[in-house]
Amino acid sequence: MVFACFIFTVNVGFKHIIWLSPLKSALVIKLKRPYILAIFVDNQIILKEFLMKIFIDTANLNEIKEAASFGILDGVTTNPSLMAKEGHKDVRKTYEEICKIVSGPVSAEVVSTDYEGIVKEGRELSKIAPNIYVKVPLIIEGLKAVKTFADEGIRTNFTLCFTPSQAVLAAKAGATIISPFIGRLDDISQDGMQLIEQIVQIYGNYGYETEILVASVRHPMHFVDSCLIGADICTIPFNVIKQLVKHPLTDMGLEKFLADWKKNQG
Numbered sequence: 001m002v003f004a005c006f007i008f009t010v011n012v013g014f015k016h017i018i019w020l021s022p023l024k025s026a027l028v029i030k031l032k033r034p035y036i037l038a039i040f041v042d043n044q045i046i047l048k049e050f051l052m053k054i055f056i057d058t059a060n061l062n063e064i065k066e067a068a069s070f071g072i073l074d075g076v077t078t079n080p081s082l083m084a085k086e087g088h089k090d091v092r093k094t095y096e097e098i099c100k101i102v103s104g105p106v107s108a109e110v111v112s113t114d115y116e117g118i119v120k121e122g123r124e125l126s127k128i129a130p131n132i133y134v135k136v137p138l139i140i141e142g143l144k145a146v147k148t149f150a151d152e153g154i155r156t157n158f159t160l161c162f163t164p165s166q167a168v169l170a171a172k173a174g175a176t177i178i179s180p181f182i183g184r185l186d187d188i189s190q191d192g193m194q195l196i197e198q199i200v201q202i203y204g205n206y207g208y209e210t211e212i213l214v215a216s217v218r219h220p221m222h223f224v225d226s227c228l229i230g231a232d233i234c235t236i237p238f239n240v241i242k243q244l245v246k247h248p249l250t251d252m253g254l255e256k257f258l259a260d261w262k263k264n265q266g
């Protein structure tokens, strides 16, 4: 049996809500939005939309393939610097390759800075694959272009966000994703995570649909804090994704278990 249910919860902010489905299974949801869509399939709730999503922040195809093989990858972000680092001259071909590996959102950044140019480039990029999100710089021309893309049903990712006011305008323009760059703020002695807290609160206050993607991640604590604050997505360099799973006590413990098992065998 499949059914869906809207729960309207105006102004509940971050409170937990306990809700009983008609089949009497208790559900606890940490609400971030004024409303939430709960979908049930045979009494199992599908909460994928409300889970922290992990994207890889790279244009390196081998890294994307390997991260995808871990089974935890939800999407990919790239930018012109990451493309240049890998020496990808034919970016269209690179996006085609990436979209063959990953079915989730793949951000493809425009390099135009005027409205007409951004719209033209974005429309072309959006034709590459259905999972392309057009990545647009958070400037006035970008706002105008994102509004047009939203009207045309083209999904977008606003990049280079450094203030809560930019994030509000991005949401009002209809951006699908906002990318606050926390590492670059930390680099200039400003607390990047504070920006995420502010955007999460503001979007929660008004129920903006725009997803908050934590970008410019430098280390595992950025990921942990993003989860604690309740961001929607974290885009992470490949070396940091691998760090997320590492712990010396896990390695030492495993070594001891295997040694004891071997001793016991014979």
Ligand code: E4P
Pocket (backbone or CB within 6 Å): 057, 077, 078, 079, 159, 179, 181, 183, 184, 215, 216, 217, 235
């Ligand atoms: C991703 O969308 C951003 O372009 C990227 O995270 C920026 O990271 P950096 O600040 O390490 O260049």
